[in-house]
Amino acid sequence: xxxxxxxxxxxxxxxxxxxxxxxxxxxxxxxxxxxxxxxxxxxxxxxxxxxxxxxxxxxxxxxxxxxxxxxxxxxxxxxxxxxxxxxxxxxxxxxxxxxxxxxxxxxxxxxxxxxxxxxxxxxxxxxxxxxxxxxxxxxxxxxxxxxxxxxxxxxxxxxxxxxxxxxxxxxxxxxxxxxxxxxxxxxxxxxxxxxxxxxxxxxxxxxxxxxxxxxxxxxxxxxxxxxxxxxxxxxxxxxxxxxxxxxxxxxxxxxxxxxxxxxxxxxxxxxxxxxxxxxxxxxxxxxxxxxxxxxxxxxxxxxxxxxxxxxxxxxxxxxxxxxxxxxxxxxxxxxxxxxxxxxxxxxxxxxxxxxxxxxxxxxxxxxxxxxxxxxxxxxxxxxxxxxxx
Ligand code: EPS
Numbered sequence: 001x002x003x004x005x006x007x008x009x010x011x012x013x014x015x016x017x018x019x020x021x022x023x024x025x026x027x028x029x030x031x032x033x034x035x036x037x038x039x040x041x042x043x044x045x046x047x048x049x050x051x052x053x054x055x056x057x058x059x060x061x062x063x064x065x066x067x068x069x070x071x072x073x074x075x076x077x078x079x080x081x082x083x084x085x086x087x088x089x090x091x092x093x094x095x096x097x098x099x100x101x102x103x104x105x106x107x108x109x110x111x112x113x114x115x116x117x118x119x120x121x122x123x124x125x126x127x128x129x130x131x132x133x134x135x136x137x138x139x140x141x142x143x144x145x146x147x148x149x150x151x152x153x154x155x156x157x158x159x160x161x162x163x164x165x166x167x168x169x170x171x172x173x174x175x176x177x178x179x180x181x182x183x184x185x186x187x188x189x190x191x192x193x194x195x196x197x198x199x200x201x202x203x204x205x206x207x208x209x210x211x212x213x214x215x216x217x218x219x220x221x222x223x224x225x226x227x228x229x230x231x232x233x234x235x236x237x238x239x240x241x242x243x244x245x246x247x248x249x250x251x252x253x254x255x256x257x258x259x260x261x262x263x264x265x266x267x268x269x270x271x272x273x274x275x276x277x278x279x280x281x282x283x284x285x286x287x288x289x290x291x292x293x294x295x296x297x298x299x300x301x302x303x304x305x306x307x308x309x310x311x312x313x314x315x316x317x318x319x320x321x322x323x324x325x326x327x328x329x330x331x332x333x334x335x336x337x338x339x340x341x342x343x344x345x346x347x348x349x350x351x352x353x354x355x356x357x358x359x360x361x362x363x364x365x366x367x368x369x370x371x372x373x374x375x376x377x378x379x380x381x382x383x384x385x386x387x388x389x
Pocket of ligand 1: 048051122328
């Protein structure tokens with residue numbers, strides 16, 4: 001691991017913090033790059049009241065001097081505006097765990113006498129810091145021409161028609177509406193469905209697609225299980241709150257096809273090796289293959305519902321209904337920048353590992369020398385070899 005990220009902080013505590021360690025020196029960085037992504041995370045139809053209270057902005061506490069990274073750990077802080085409402089006041093006891101939330105799991109595991117510590121840290125508010133770190137990773141990747149983007153593919157049962165040959169256009173179109181969906185007709189239906197679910201006091205999940213363009217050949221490795229790029233991406237995606245499934249390329253659809261139908265043929269265009277299709281999602285043998293990386297993430301309908309669900313009052317020791325304070329209804333559109341961030345983190349980590357070096361100048365020189373999928377870069381000589389004596 002070249003890059004490391006730790007976050008800390010509670011949803012209603014004074015602030016959220018993060019340390020991103022391992023970013024090379026010499027990356028130009030100003031707060032607007034991070035604030036732009038933090039603002040994207042706050043926007044999206046289907047949010048609850050909290051997003052009207054917060055205006056997430058970054059405070060850099062270390063690792064940047066005179067507008068450039070120094071190679072030292074990047075220390076970051078986002079304040080919780082809602083904290084003032086909680087500070088110094090006794091909070092109502094929380095003793096009825098929400099099915100599907102971390103409430104019960106956290107209380108049993110840590111022995112809490114109230115559920116709040118579990119939900120405070122398990123909360124998706126933490127994703128603000130992953131977006132902050134991810135903004136730096138996206139910016140780092142952009143120095144090498146790599147672009148990470150995403151959009152909503154489905155919400156509930158409503159699916160968008162997506163042109164996977166024009167992923168950047170999908171991203172641009174999705175940024176134009178508040179459900180982050182590239183298909184305007186589906187976007188309108190998604191919006192009405194979310195309106196309906198708000199009226200019903202319920203929540204909705206969906207599928208988000210994240211892609212990366214211009215990723216060079218050779219990130220990740222089959223040499224060891226924990227170096228495989230799809231495994232690292234899957235872990236990062238699955239670590240995002242409410243994500244319960246992940247797919248690389250069209251993996252699930254591929255299961256319905258035979259081998260000759262599934263795999264992406266290798267063709268020649270001059271000396272270049274080309275892949276007319278990308279059902280593998282840009283990764284073969286745990287290594288990026290130069291095609292766009294495509295990841296699909298399944299987000300469940302979140303656990304906090306205005307309509308009560310059956311649970312147990314853990315203090316009274318009797319069956320009860322869940323208690324509702326406030327929540328999002330459909331955070332799927334807001335999850336897009338979060339998933340972009342975690343994918344950017346993994347790709348930045350793999351690129352730094354591939355290139356080595358402590359400064360952007362060193363990395364850029366090495367980037368130019370990377371091998372590509374062309375015959376001239378392959379030393380195949382067609383001679384018999386004795387592999388084992
Ligand atoms: C969350 C509950 C809601 C969300 C929150 C995640 O917060 P609150 O309990 O303050 O209403 O808005 O997400 C954020 C605060 C955020 O920044 O995304 C939860 O329980 O996970």
